[in-house]
Amino acid sequence: MFKALLLENSNDVVSASVRQLDESALPSGNVTVAVEYSTVNYKDGLIVNGLGGLVKKYPHVPGIDFSGTVTESRHPGFKPRDKVVLTGWRVGETQWGGLAQKAVVNGDWLVPLPAGISTREAMAIGTAGFTAMLAVMALEAHGVNPGSGEVLVTGAAGGVGSVATAILARRGYQVIASSGRADAHEYLKGLGASSVVDRSPFSEPAKRPLEAERWAGCVDSVGGNTLARVLAQMRGKDPDSWNDVRAQLPLLAQEQWYSRVKRGYARGWEPARFVEQVHQYLAVLEWTGTGTVARVHAPAALALAPSAAEARGFN
Ligand SMILES: NC(=O)c1ccc[n+]([C@@H]2O[C@H](COP(=O)([O-])OP(=O)(O)OC[C@H]3O[C@@H](n4cnc5c(N)ncnc54)[C@H](OP(=O)(O)O)[C@@H]3O)[C@@H](O)[C@H]2O)c1
Numbered sequence: 001m002f003k004a005l006l007l008e009n010s011n012d013v014v015s016a017s018v019r020q021l022d023e024s025a026l027p028s029g030n031v032t033v034a035v036e037y038s039t040v041n042y043k044d045g046l047i048v049n050g051l052g053g054l055v056k057k058y059p060h061v062p063g064i065d066f067s068g069t070v071t072e073s074r075h076p077g078f079k080p081r082d083k084v085v086l087t088g089w090r091v092g093e094t095q096w097g098g099l100a101q102k103a104v105v106n107g108d109w110l111v112p113l114p115a116g117i118s119t120r121e122a123m124a125i126g127t128a129g130f131t132a133m134l135a136v137m138a139l140e141a142h143g144v145n146p147g148s149g150e151v152l153v154t155g156a157a158g159g160v161g162s163v164a165t166a167i168l169a170r171r172g173y174q175v176i177a178s179s180g181r182a183d184a185h186e187y188l189k190g191l192g193a194s195s196v197v198d199r200s201p202f203s204e205p206a207k208r209p210l211e212a213e214r215w216a217g218c219v220d221s222v223g224g225n226t227l228a229r230v231l232a233q234m235r236g237k238d239p240d241s242w243n244d245v246r247a248q249l250p251l252l253a254q255e256q257w258y259s260r261v262k263r264g265y266a267r268g269w270e271p272a273r274f275v276e277q278v279h280q281y282l283a284v285l286e287w288t289g290t291g292t293v294a295r296v297h298a299p300a301a302l303a304l305a306p307s308a309a310e311a312r313g314f315n
Contacts, residue, residue, distance in 0.1 A: 004100030007048065009058040014050025016062075027096050029104040032072040033084060037123035038063045038098035042159065047093065054093045064091060065127045066098025067119035075107025083113035087127045128159030132219065135160070136167050139217045146172035149216035153177050154202060154226050156193065157184035164219040166191040176215075178202055178226075202226040227260070246272045 006019040026032075046052035047062045055062075065087040070078050078084065089109040091097045096104075113122060125133075144151065151168055155161040156177035168175045169192020177193035179185070185196040205225050214233045220226060251257040252268035 002101040004061045004096075004102075005048075005063070007050075007055070007058060007060045007062060009050065012050070014048075014058075016048050021100075023102070026102060026104040029106050030074040031070055031078050031084075031105055031107040031110060033066070033068045033086075033103045033105065033110075034071050035063075035066045035068040035098050035101055035103050036119040037068070038066040039123050039126035039128070041065070041127055044092065044099070056094065061096040061100045061103075062092045063097030063099030063103075064088070064093070065123065066091075066103060067113060067122040068103070069119075070110075071102075073107060075110075078107050078110060078112075083119060084110040085113055085119075085122050086110050087130055125163070126159075129163040132160045132163035132167060135164055135219045136171070139219070142217075144217040146174075150174050150176050150194075150214065152215045152218040152230060153193075153221075154199065154218065154230065155179075155221035156188050156196070157181045158221055160221040161219065162188070162191060164221075165193050168219070169193065199226070202229050204229070231260070246275070 001020050001022060003018055004021050005016055006021065007014055007016050041064050043052070043054065043064050044062050047054055047060075065085075067083070067085045070080050070082040070084055073079055073082075086098070086103075086105060086109055089095070089106075091103075091105060091109065092099070113119060139151070151173045153161050153165045153168065153175055156165050157179045161177070161179075165175050165177050165188055175193045177188040177191075177196045178199045179188060179196060180199040182198075188196045199222075202222075203225055215230065218230045218234065220230055249268035249272045252266040258265045
């Protein structure tokens with residue numbers, strides 16, 4: 001027998017209680033883990049309250065991550081007494097999760113606990129901390145470094161934002177933490193934020209695709225208007241300059257950019273090439289002395305400017 005937080009659904013009302021379960025209730029899988037720690041993530045909050053439609057089958061054990069010790073294994077990568085960590089793979093959503101004393105999972109989803117870290121510390125970092133580290137690594141993979149300038153963290157007092165603030169500060173970044181919680185300012189400064197700003201100016205719709213360039217990078221855990229405004233403050237390009245627009249358009253074919261815009265992927269290099277051809281045509285007409293073509297030039301460039309604005313998430 002083992003204890004678990006069990007969710008049951010009766011007439012679309014989800015209730016949670018700590019229950020003693022028999023091992024035969026566990027799902028199938030090739031590794032059994034004696035769970036030592038799990039976290040309470042925002043997704044767990046949704047699931048325990050029956051929100052988000054994430055769980056399709058009840059009874060259900062939530063817990064999107066856990067750390068613990070292998071007790072049985074039919075997986076070549078793990079043996080009893082191995083210390084392991086799991087996060088993701090929709091464990092705790094479509095599979096029974098870590099808010100229990102035992103979990104049975106597919107061994108491919110497990111990661112050996114790294115040396116020098118305890119199972120408790122692994123879950124103190126948790127999935128939110130892991131996500132924050134991935135965000136910092138992504139910034140650095142795109143060339144941001146502590147000398148680049150101020151890095152903004154939005155939703156800074158939240159799970160992802162607070163760990164991102166701490167990691168960035170520890171790595172020497174100048175971190176500006178944006179938060180709606182006045183009582184969290186001291187906490188965020190304690191994590192290493194150089195300054196804390198109120199989140200409300202970021203929540204308003206961006207009025208322009210281009211604002212004064214301020215941020216070298218941003219870990220944004222809010223999205224929506226906040227993301228649009230931050231992007232407008234990051235790229236520092238002029239949507240009315242063809243040279244700037246031409247350089248931005250091909251970005252619409254890169255997932256990093258098209259995943260953030262309303263209409264998604266676009267072969268942005270094609271309109272760039274088209275306008276170049278218009279410019280060449282203009283040059284030929286000017287060379288041959290035809291007089292009226294200046295008007296062709298301006299509308300072609302202006303028509304493309306809104307697409308570039310969308311590439312900055314301004315939609
Ligand atoms: N946690 C994870 O493991 C994980 C993993 C992958 C992706 N994510 C994504 O990361 C995002 C943040 O997750 P989280 O776990 O950090 O959530 P969280 O702990 O709830 O933090 C979100 C923060 O966003 C700010 N916020 C909330 N409502 C807002 C509003 N209306 N306008 C502006 N700011 C608002 C708040 O920060 P302040 O109180 O400081 O204002 C809040 O603390 C979510 O989109 C989530 O899907 C999370």
